[in-house]
Amino acid sequence: MGGGMMHEMQPAPITAVTVNKSLLAPLNLEIDPTIQAVRTHEKEQIKTLNNRFATFIDKVRFLEQQNKMLETKWKLLQEQTVSRSNMDSMFEAYIANLKKQLDNLGHEKYKLESDLHQMTGLVEDYKNKYEEEINKRNDCENAFVLVKKDTDAAYMIKVELEAKLDALTDEIDFLRQLYDMEISELQSQIKDTSVIVEMDNSRNLDMDAIVAEVRAQYEDVANKSRAEAETWYQSKFAEMQQSAGKYGDDVKSTKAEIADINRKIMRLQSEIEMAKQQRANLEPRSQRQRSAARWQ
Secondary structure, eight states: OHHHHHHHTOOOOOOOOOOOHHHHSOOOSOOOHHHHHHHHHHHHHHHHHHHHHHHHHHHHHHHHHHHHHHHHHHHHHHHHHHHHHHHHHHHHHHHHHHHHHHHHHHHHHHHHHHHHHHHHHHHHHHHHHHHHHHHHHHHHHHHHHHHHHHHHHHHHHHHHHHHHHHHHHHHHHHHHHHHHHHHHHHHHHHHHHHHHHHHGGGSSSOHHHHHHHHHHHHHHHHHHHHHHHHHHHHHHHHHHHHHHHHHHHHHHHHHHHHHHHHHHHHHHHHHHHHHHHHHHHHHHHHHHHHHHHHHO
16 A cells, blocks of 8 residues: 555656757847846846756655665565564463473472472471580580599599509518518527537536527517517508508409599590591581571
């Protein structure tokens, strides 16, 4: 329709105008100057008309070009209308697909929110359990420190008792050696006295009685010294045995306490290791749950 209107509005073809150039040539006649001025004016008017005519022709050509351009645009617009109808159906299908994806995302969001709520509860439970385990671990570490102090104190007592026991043992050995040396010295003195008495036997004196008397005296002295030494040694040895027994009982008691403390330490260490393992197992879950909570 637009193309038909454009064809109907086209102007009629312009016919060519011929001008006799001989008429424009000046005549070499004796003419009135006013007539010459009129002719000159007419020539100028003709030139102006020719220029206006040329301009009009240019405008007509420009309008013809614009008409052809409009016809071309009209055809393109008609073709675009057909393609736009195809694009509309394609856009509608794309929009329907997007709506479907939006619905799926809405369902998935609802599911994720439900999972997030559930995971938040689990995070709180694990957080409380983790804090309880941390408190237990701190209690175990404090108990371990106290037990270690008791163990160190018991070990120092044990070392002190062992040192006392060694000192008493050395003292007993020294007293035993001293007693043996005194006995040996007394026996040596008795033998020397017997030898001297026997050497003086060659005299014509009544040496038998003298020897008997001297021997009796020395034996009496030796017996007394031996009895006193043995009594003192036995009493001292009994006292040392009693002290050693007492210290031995203390050492046994200390060893029993140390063994008990070692068992407690091993039990606490195993509990600490279990707490560390539980903490290591809970930390990845806690991190995932904290990450999920941050995404909420």
